[in-house]
Amino acid sequence: MSIAANQIGVLLATLVLAALFLVSLGVGAGDVTLFGLWHGTAELDLLAISRLPRTVAVVLTGAGLAIAGLIMQAITRNRFVEPSTAGTAQSAELGILIVTLLWPAASLGFKTLAASVTALLGTAFFLMTAHRLPPTQPFLVPLFGLVYGSVLGAVATLIAWQLDLLQYLSIWSSGDFSGVLRGRYELLWIGAFLVVAAWLVADRLTIMALGRDASIGLGIDYARMMQLGLGIISVISAVTVVVVGVVPFVGLVVPNLVSRLMGDNLRATLPVVAVSGAILLLACDILGRLIRFPYEIPVGTVMGIVGALLFLVLIFQPRVRG
Amino acid sequence: MIRIENVSLAFGKTNILKEISVSIPKGGITALIGPNGAGKSSLLGLAARLLPLQAGDISVDNLSVSSTSGKVLAKKIAILRQDNHVGSRLTVRELVGFGRFPHSHGHLTENDHRIIDESLRLFGLTEMSERLLDTLSGGQRQRALVAMAYCQDTDYLLLDEPLNNLDMYFASELMKSLRNIADTRAKTIVIVLHDINYAGSFADRIIAMKDGQVVADGKPADIMTETALGGIYGFNIPVISVGGQPIALPFRR
Amino acid sequence: MIDRRLVFLGALALACMVAFMTIGLRGNLGFVLSLRAIKLIALIEVGIAIAVSTVVFQTVTANRILTPSIMGIDALYLFAQILLVFLLGGLAYTSLDAKLKFGVEVVALMALSLGLILPMLRTRLDMGFLLLVGVVIGVLFRSLHSLIARVIDPNDFAVAQASSYANFNDINSELLTVASLLTLAALVFVWHARHVLDVVALGRDTAIGLGINWTRTQVACLLLVASLVAVSTALVGPVAFLGLLFVALAERIVTTRRHSILIPAVALVAIIVLVGGQTLFQHLLGNSSTLGVVVEFAGGVVFLILLWRGSRK
Numbered sequence: 001m002s003i004a005a006n007q008i009g010v011l012l013a014t015l016v017l018a019a020l021f022l023v024s025l026g027v028g029a030g031d032v033t034l035f036g037l038w039h040g041t042a043e044l045d046l047l048a049i050s051r052l053p054r055t056v057a058v059v060l061t062g063a064g065l066a067i068a069g070l071i072m073q074a075i076t077r078n079r080f081v082e083p084s085t086a087g088t089a090q091s092a093e094l095g096i097l098i099v100t101l102l103w104p105a106a107s108l109g110f111k112t113l114a115a116s117v118t119a120l121l122g123t124a125f126f127l128m129t130a131h132r133l134p135p136t137q138p139f140l141v142p143l144f145g146l147v148y149g150s151v152l153g154a155v156a157t158l159i160a161w162q163l164d165l166l167q168y169l170s171i172w173s174s175g176d177f178s179g180v181l182r183g184r185y186e187l188l189w190i191g192a193f194l195v196v197a198a199w200l201v202a203d204r205l206t207i208m209a210l211g212r213d214a215s216i217g218l219g220i221d222y223a224r225m226m227q228l229g230l231g232i233i234s235v236i237s238a239v240t241v242v243v244v245g246v247v248p249f250v251g252l253v254v255p256n257l258v259s260r261l262m263g264d265n266l267r268a269t270l271p272v273v274a275v276s277g278a279i280l281l282l283a284c285d286i287l288g289r290l291i292r293f294p295y296e297i298p299v300g301t302v303m304g305i306v307g308a309l310l311f312l313v314l315i316f317q318p319r320v321r322g
Numbered sequence: 323m324i325r326i327e328n329v330s331l332a333f334g335k336t337n338i339l340k341e342i343s344v345s346i347p348k349g350g351i352t353a354l355i356g357p358n359g360a361g362k363s364s365l366l367g368l369a370a371r372l373l374p375l376q377a378g379d380i381s382v383d384n385l386s387v388s389s390t391s392g393k394v395l396a397k398k399i400a401i402l403r404q405d406n407h408v409g410s411r412l413t414v415r416e417l418v419g420f421g422r423f424p425h426s427h428g429h430l431t432e433n434d435h436r437i438i439d440e441s442l443r444l445f446g447l448t449e450m451s452e453r454l455l456d457t458l459s460g461g462q463r464q465r466a467l468v469a470m471a472y473c474q475d476t477d478y479l480l481l482d483e484p485l486n487n488l489d490m491y492f493a494s495e496l497m498k499s500l501r502n503i504a505d506t507r508a509k510t511i512v513i514v515l516h517d518i519n520y521a522g523s524f525a526d527r528i529i530a531m532k533d534g535q536v537v538a539d540g541k542p543a544d545i546m547t548e549t550a551l552g553g554i555y556g557f558n559i560p561v562i563s564v565g566g567q568p569i570a571l572p573f574r575r
Numbered sequence: 576m577i578d579r580r581l582v583f584l585g586a587l588a589l590a591c592m593v594a595f596m597t598i599g600l601r602g603n604l605g606f607v608l609s610l611r612a613i614k615l616i617a618l619i620e621v622g623i624a625i626a627v628s629t630v631v632f633q634t635v636t637a638n639r640i641l642t643p644s645i646m647g648i649d650a651l652y653l654f655a656q657i658l659l660v661f662l663l664g665g666l667a668y669t670s671l672d673a674k675l676k677f678g679v680e681v682v683a684l685m686a687l688s689l690g691l692i693l694p695m696l697r698t699r700l701d702m703g704f705l706l707l708v709g710v711v712i713g714v715l716f717r718s719l720h721s722l723i724a725r726v727i728d729p730n731d732f733a734v735a736q737a738s739s740y741a742n743f744n745d746i747n748s749e750l751l752t753v754a755s756l757l758t759l760a761a762l763v764f765v766w767h768a769r770h771v772l773d774v775v776a777l778g779r780d781t782a783i784g785l786g787i788n789w790t791r792t793q794v795a796c797l798l799l800v801a802s803l804v805a806v807s808t809a810l811v812g813p814v815a816f817l818g819l820l821f822v823a824l825a826e827r828i829v830t831t832r833r834h835s836i837l838i839p840a841v842a843l844v845a846i847i848v849l850v851g852g853q854t855l856f857q858h859l860l861g862n863s864s865t866l867g868v869v870v871e872f873a874g875g876v877v878f879l880i881l882l883w884r885g886s887r888k
Contacts, residue, residue: 219396
């Protein structure tokens with residue numbers, strides 16, 4: 001992939017994202033028009049309190065999840081894993097559940113911290129196990145992760161059921177941006193910082209995808225990079241689950257699609273993956289708002305359909321050679 | 323000099339290496355030969371700190387591989403392992419370029435590009451440098467990986483069966499390139515080979531291993547004899563001389 | 576001669592049924608008993624449906640960690656429902672007679688299985704690949720289902736939260752007669768074909784060599800599986816790993832893959848787990864609605880262990 005073509009790709013993606021951003025500001029139960037914005041304060045308030053925070057939240061989440069998936073695929077050397085198919089998101093859910101249980105008044109920040117810790121533990125266990133599955137059967141790893149996630153989900157459901165927290169659990173287990181308001185989404189900016197952090201170590205991540213031996217041979221502290229990667233994945237997943245709930249497939253399909261178009265030199269592709277993740281999620285969120293206007297379909301449901309379809313296309317279509 | 327002292331390695335109850343001591347001085351090509359399971363790859367892996375040392379010590383130019391930082395060693399010693407499954411969609415040039423990572427940490431300089439170009443040329447990859455790895459044949463990919471190791475520009479180059487997947491033409495081309503590198507750039511190359519005739523023809527020294535021990539060590543002329551080979555491999559291998567070059571004929575009739 | 580272990584399982588199953596019917600009886604005996612009897616029949620039916628469909632599916636795919644649900648057949652049932660909604664329109668669908676609706680759904684599911692699952696099974700793809708596709712298809716149809724539910728009635732969150740676990744508490748008893756007939760027919764058919772199934776389990780090539788009409792057998796087995804999945808899904812909801820749990824347990828006990836023993840054993844284990852579990856949860860733990868989650872958890876763990884062991888052989 002030449003540098004010029006690469007830059008055109010980034011530019012195009014950014015333009016699409018900007019367009020969707022504007023559309024997202026305009027779509028919702030309350031009307032926002034340019035005319036109204038010029039004259040009244042009510043519409044400005046709507047924009048500032050609800051529409052803008054929501055749109056920013058979607059962008060941050062989409063970018064963060066796509067990068068989390070990208071990192072996970074690099075460090076597991078398996079193209080078909082991502083946080084929601086590796087037990088990460090479900091471990092985070094368990095963490096929030098436990099905190100809510102022990103300390104109902106805990107702040108959002110503290111919940112995120114707890115969720116990050118459990119996400120880290122759950123993902124580390126998955127990686128240790130998945131590592132021992134035969135590399136000749138790459139499909140076993142995501143399968144193992146999906147079922148592992150559903151087992152963790154069953155544990156969470158069981159706890160929630162016993163303690164009458166089922167309603168809370170359903171909030172976390174299905175991603176939804178309709179509740180995002182100013183003052184309640186800002187934690188997501190952590191994800192943005194982590195995306196930048198990932199970009200700074202992009203070369204190392206590319207090398208890690210070549211394998212442990214190649215990484216050590218090139219002088220990379222493999223164990224520390226593994227920990228760093230795990231940390232980024234866990235925190236992004238935890239923040240997402242705490243603020244909006246589980247959003248499946250973004251981390252899976254976006255890195256794969258970008259890889260098919262632009263290859264796997266992450267320093268070049270990582271920004272594109274982040275922007276594309278934001279585009280996909282924003283498009284799905286807008287779609288969810290339009291399908292049954294003025295009611296909303298949660299983005300988790302829309303992504304479940306769009307993401308699953310894209311994923312099936314990805315695994316059925318043999319690699320384009322050339 | 324790579325100094326290997328009293329190195330032992332065991333996985334569970336299986337002893338892979340038993341008290342190995344051997345030194346490989348700077349310069350030239352050293353071939354490691356021996357039957358499957360002799361411990362050649364393990365020894366190479368230990369020397370390149372891919373496996374943790376259990377007993378004994380290995381040093382490269384007096385830098386102990388167990389205590390020296392990975393970054394420093396990456397400028398000293400490069401290794402190509404046997405099973406290199408690369409799933410990433412990178413171009414040949416990108417892959418080879420990652421060999422420069424220990425030096426430039428991803429910010430390629432003019433000098434880096436010069437070395438990349440040279441590596442590509444040296445291993446016959448210039449024409450396919452913009453192609454993606456997954457479009458290459460097994461042999462082309464293998465050459466790209468050797469080029470990447472070379473591009474690391476280290477004094478020591480460890481290659482574990484680099485002739486895998488190569489047809490006769492490219493196998494012999496690769497060996498000639500390595501010979502050339504060793505002679506003109508003063509590189510020290512340690513190479514695991516299965517075909518003893520390549521070892522006999524291209525190496526300066528042959529170290530033979532069997533059951534985790536060094537069983538023979540010397541110049542090709544000393545190793546490429548019926549008695550020595552018979553002792554290493556455990557069956558009779560006739561050796562004939564073709565133009566002064568000893569050729570083993572391990573084909574039972 | 577009847578296998579001793581089968582007798583043991585039978586006795587245990589009977590004990591569970593008796594316990595289910597008698598423990599904690601209070602109030603109007605006739606009313607309570609008839610209520611419990613209906614529930615008992617439903618549980619037994621579901622158990623048999625899951626057991627037989629799993630065994631037959633595993634046999635015909637020559638794969639010991641597959642269940643129809645993992646392959647997404649129960650999600651396909653949801654898809655069949657969605658199709659009907661689209662064809663008939665939301666209102667017409669909800670006002671349809673339950674039995675008629677179920678009948679149409681069964682036929683639709685059979686058609687979908689033949690159209691979608693059969694071609695996949697015949698491609699002889701990598702097992703891990705097939706499983707992954709099945710799981711993803713499951714996610715797809717479940718999401719579609721909750722989407723449609725929301726589109727039909729945006730305020731009805733109960734429907735939208737389409738339960739992801741089987742619920743053995745409020746069983747849809749309207750369908751009991753239809754479901755009973757279907758299950759019984761399937762049972763008779765499978766028992767009749769038990770020796771054929773033993774041969775089918777040897778794999779495609781061997782079975783053909785022994786004179787089995789492979790295509791016909793495969794189609795018949797899949798139709799049978801589809802109808803049984805429809806029964807269990809309609810009665811209690813999705814049961815991803817339940818069948819796997821039953822088969823794994825039964826195989827441990829009877830240590831054979833011969834269908835004349837395995838099928839009754841799995842069915843009995845299913846009854847013991849479901850009826851016994853329901854009794855236990857209802858009277859001892861005081862919360863019967865979590866049985867579905869607990870067995871699903873256990874089944875999931877069994878799946879992970881089987882996958883882990885199988886892949887490392």
